[in-house]
Amino acid sequence: MVGRVLVNGEAAATVSVFDRGLSYGDGLFETIRFVHGVAPLWSRHMDRLREGCRRLGLPQPDAAALQREAVAMAAGMEHAVVRITLTRGLGERGYAPPASPTVTRIVAGFDAPAMSGDAYVSGIRTRWCETTLALQPRLAGLKHLNRLEQVLARAEWSDPAVAEGLMRDVDGRVMGGTMTNLFAVLDGQLVTPALDRCGVAGVARAEVLAAMPAARIVDLSPEDLARAEEVFLSSSVRGILAVQAVDDTVYVPGPVTRALQQHWRALGFPMEHA
Structure with a gap:
């Protein structure tokens, strides 16, 4: 799978093995369709992401930063899919969440699947x-x-x-x-x-x-x-x-x-x- 990936705003393709998203599935994601650099349902994706963060007790995302990164990941692709993943970040072993989580933010862009x-x-x-x-x-x-x-x-x-x-x-x-x-x-x-x-x-x-x-x-x-x-x-x-x-x-x-x-x-x- 070939794509472009930012982790916490930096070009990368790995996260810590201690990230709670990997350990416990502790996080959320959005899969967003872009056409010619525009995501017509962007506001609905952000509404759901904010509600998910509220219900899971995650810090609210910076929607403007997410949009800049998502647009960058979709740049140059006529039809793109951008996946935004937010996890609760690093934590001690065990299910108890950290009192003040530092969210891991992953923004990845891919060519949209061909559709007949x-x-x-x-x-x-x-x-x-x-x-x-x-x-x-x-x-x-x-x-x-x-x-x-x-x-x-x-x-x-x-x-x-x-x-x-x-x-x-x-x-x-x-x-x-x-x-x-x-x-x-x-x-x-x-x-x-x-x-x-x-x-x-x-x-x-x-x-x-x-x-x-x-x-x-x-x-x-x-x-x-x-x-x-x-x-x-x-x-x-x-x-x-x-x-x-x-x-x-x-x-x-x-x-x-x-x-x-x-x-x-x-x-x-x-x-x-x-």
Whole structure:
């Protein structure tokens, strides 16, 4: 993997083995799409990062410094993804956090993944994952550093025709994809799963909810999803992805999905690039 990396503002590619992000997953991250040096959802990423820092008891980030570093890491790339990672920094052995943490700040830039226009027009194939999400309301919604549930879920398939896996919580409720949030149209109403018990509240999800104020946040079962008129996924990196199938259940991209894809384009995001 080739990229550009700053650690605490300096060009580097390593952190201390005693960093709490490495030892305990004690931190947060944001994965931000840049197009021609501009990140249309930057403010939403910063809102989530600030909220995550508040809930984890981390010092609030310097958003201006993060933006300077992120823009520098994306410079010269037409399509870039910048990952910002904040950890609680160095600490003594043991779980007890330091009273006055010095945050480790990592800003890394990479070429954005290539995206086919066919995925947006026809939709993508998905599958159900057997790995479930544990319930932990104190961490629900946050993009914290422990992604082991998603790692295990993604390891369940290798078929390149399957673009994403859908996850449920331990009680069987639909939560979303391994790296995406999920929306469905049920009886003409746009809905998305509640994320107050587990899951990641994506910034693209927040954008969709702001653009569609009549949308409802609900508990969603696999049976509900099976009868949906439309299903799509949202991702800050990949945009609005129509779902063509979940295992053997087939869907057709509909007007709500198309309207939100157009909204995504209007924000400044392309719907494909090589």
